[in-house]
Amino acid sequence: MKISAFLLSVVMLTSAAVTTVLSAENEINASAESYILYCPQNGEAISSREPDKRMKPASTTKLMTTLLTLEEAERDDRIIEFTPEMAAEGSSMYLGFGEKVRLSDLAAGMMMASGNDAANAAALSISGSFEDFSALMNSRADQIGMTNTHFVTPSGLDDDDHYSSARDLALLMAEALKNESFRSLTAQKTATVDFVEPKDKRTTYSNHNRLLKDYEYCTGGKTGYTTAAGRCLVSSAQKDGVSLICVTLNDKNDWNDHKSLYDYGFDRLFRYESNDSGFCLKIPCVGGNAEAVTVTGEKDFALTPDADKKDCIERKVYIDSFLYAPIFSGKKVGRIEYTLNGELLEAVALVAAEDIFTE
Numbered sequence: 001m002k003i004s005a006f007l008l009s010v011v012m013l014t015s016a017a018v019t020t021v022l023s024a025e026n027e028i029n030a031s032a033e034s035y036i037l038y039c040p041q042n043g044e045a046i047s048s049r050e051p052d053k054r055m056k057p058a059s060t061t062k063l064m065t066t067l068l069t070l071e072e073a074e075r076d077d078r079i080i081e082f083t084p085e086m087a088a089e090g091s092s093m094y095l096g097f098g099e100k101v102r103l104s105d106l107a108a109g110m111m112m113a114s115g116n117d118a119a120n121a122a123a124l125s126i127s128g129s130f131e132d133f134s135a136l137m138n139s140r141a142d143q144i145g146m147t148n149t150h151f152v153t154p155s156g157l158d159d160d161d162h163y164s165s166a167r168d169l170a171l172l173m174a175e176a177l178k179n180e181s182f183r184s185l186t187a188q189k190t191a192t193v194d195f196v197e198p199k200d201k202r203t204t205y206s207n208h209n210r211l212l213k214d215y216e217y218c219t220g221g222k223t224g225y226t227t228a229a230g231r232c233l234v235s236s237a238q239k240d241g242v243s244l245i246c247v248t249l250n251d252k253n254d255w256n257d258h259k260s261l262y263d264y265g266f267d268r269l270f271r272y273e274s275n276d277s278g279f280c281l282k283i284p285c286v287g288g289n290a291e292a293v294t295v296t297g298e299k300d301f302a303l304t305p306d307a308d309k310k311d312c313i314e315r316k317v318y319i320d321s322f323l324y325a326p327i328f329s330g331k332k333v334g335r336i337e338y339t340l341n342g343e344l345l346e347a348v349a350l351v352a353a354e355d356i357f358t359e
Helices: 059-074 102-114 116-125 130-144 165-175 178-184 256-269 306-313
Strands: 004-012 034-039 044-049 079-081 101-102 190-194 202-206 218-226 229-241 243-251 280-286 291-299 313-320 332-340 341-354
Touching: 004 059, 004 101, 034 165, 034 256, 044 256, 059 102, 059 116, 059 130, 059 165, 059 178, 059 218, 059 229, 079 116, 101 102, 102 116, 102 178, 102 190, 102 202, 116 130, 130 165, 165 178, 165 229, 165 243, 178 218, 229 256, 243 256, 291 332, 306 313, 313 341
Parallel strands: none
Antiparallel strands: 004 313, 034 044, 034 243, 079 101, 190 202, 218 229, 229 243, 280 291, 291 341, 313 332, 332 341
């Protein structure tokens, strides 16, 4: 007698659909006026204080400018000559008029030395004017979902109409980290630029992000400061497969706050990466040129739940006790379900790995 579906296995695993919610009394005692600890793997805010408050982002703005610069450099890493209209006050990679570097070198100058001159040079080289480049920045912000952000300057120097929020900057950092060039650059403690002109000029810039030295799990980030904005810091970290992003705005104790927030987040979350594509099972086949068909999972996926929920997740495999020919490779013949307290979190199709023809 045919059994419509039977349970092959049940094991306790984890799920990304578990939502972390902190009550007010569990808020981290951070010094920041606004902050967020964000997990890009599950899209959840692990802890926050006024994460949507519009504030001055200072040089954390350069996360967007650097991302746009690196994306343009991937299309055309052209040579840029530094001109007087590119000059800027404040932090600098110390470009001289008439000196030439590649567009990608300007990204290094922004991420390491927080060069306002590099940001201006990139903006004018890519868009021709600061106004057009700010339009490009804001268009990309809209695409990312940064609903409390408006960019005016490529460097982050203060302007009444230039603002962002902790949540938006976390979303920006998450987007930027998808770019391989950005991910590599932001993780570097130093970067060396070989100038195109003068040919003998070679400068090594140190990253202002102290967490790369002081916190072993830090994978990158960007500092920022103006008198009006206060100390701003966006950083990223990874431990045991869990990725986190921390943003603090107007925070006099930002380095320690980031460490404490990360320690808190890594204690709360757990990462599970499935191997469902490696699942392999032989199912009897009726009426075919083979007695059984090989079945495998269609894909792998990863989950990032609260650590205290990992023993509450069920993994169940459902498939008919036998199948009828013909069966073609890729045909869905079953499923693997992940549930929490009866709620479906993820389903992975089981597919035939080979063709079985009728006799």
